[in-house]
Amino acid sequence: MTITLKTSERGKAATRDAHDRAVHAHIGRRIRDAREHAAMSVPDLARRIGMTASRVVKFEQGAVRLAARELICIARALDRPVTYFFQDAPVAIGRPTAAVRPGADSDALRMRETESLVQAFENIVEETVRRDVMRLLREIAANYRLH
Numbered sequence: 761m762t763i764t765l766k767t768s769e770r771g772k773a774a775t776r777d778a779h780d781r782a783v784h785a786h787i788g789r790r791i792r793d794a795r796e797h798a799a800m801s802v803p804d805l806a807r808r809i810g811m812t813a814s815r816v817v818k819f820e821q822g823a824v825r826l827a828a829r830e831l832i833c834i835a836r837a838l839d840r841p842v843t844y845f846f847q848d849a850p851v852a853i854g855r856p857t858a859a860v861r862p863g864a865d866s867d868a869l870r871m872r873e874t875e876s877l878v879q880a881f882e883n884i885v886e887e888t889v890r891r892d893v894m895r896l897l898r899e900i901a902a903n904y905r906l907h
Contacts, residue, residue: 786848
């Protein structure tokens, strides 16, 4: 079965593909920057995450798409929260960019706060404590919505 797209749909698909490529290139640059900041070579990172050096290079070039589990492994190996790789990423199609959107400063602050919260949560080793923290946060969020 062949599916034929209308001209307008093909244009949207091409725009989506271009956006996806831009996001993957951005994530790749962030991986490279974090790796270099950690003074780690490509082969070192590859060994830490159990992949080949050529695959890591392809990630850094944005030439291949990362699976979520791959990005999580890379984030752990580079001691970064997963959100680090999405900071300043191109915005989804049809939405204004953070630079022109009202409230962009508060969005950036919220992103930093979220990153800090995730990092702190990841540092909690005890599973029961993590569960208690999650329960507390959910309760606070539920009570906040009521006010």
